[in-house]
Amino acid sequence: MKVYGMQHVGFTVPDLDQAVAFFTGLFGAVECLSTGLIDVDGEYMRRRLGVTCNARIEDIKVLRVGNGANLELFKYSGDAEPDAPLKRNSQPGGYHLAFQVDDCNAAAARLRAAGVEVLDGPTYIDGGPMEGLTWCYLKAPWGQFLEIVSMAGPLGAERAGGPAQWSPATD
Missing domain, CATH: 3.30.720 (Signal recognition particle alu RNA binding heterodimer, srp9/1)
Incomplete structure (x- = not known):
């Protein structure tokens, strides 16, 4: 396949x-x-x-x-249960969608200004396998968790010799 x-x-x-x-x-x-x-x-x-x-x-x-x-x-x-609560990320079956943006800080500010519930952050990771990633969680109006991410180049794992992740910004 x-x-x-x-x-x-x-x-x-x-x-x-x-x-x-x-x-x-x-x-x-x-x-x-x-x-x-x-x-x-x-x-x-x-x-x-x-x-x-x-x-x-x-x-x-x-x-x-x-x-x-x-x-x-x-x-x-x-x-029978159309209003059952969404699963949290910590529960089996929980999930989120992540969107790569050019500037996570600017995107979070824009979303907040539009009235979107944006959780704390954005957060920049300055070490380890995810070094170079800026991320922030938010909620869609129906409660679904979403994430925005940005990166200025390969993350720490790739710079250390690991395989590259796919990125919509480079494809």
């Missing part, structure tokens, strides 16, 4: 219009497609997607954000 790279990351949001507006307005995303209602039966949903037979996909929107993996945003209905 030849793997070319990450094509998309998919996740479900409670308000699809809000999520699209967030990513297009603040991250410069472009909407590539919208499916509308996926009209299939409950067994299809259970067997192919691993969700309850009552769940239905109301719409899928795919966004392109810069030079990297696409975001596939789902709006579902029919789930």
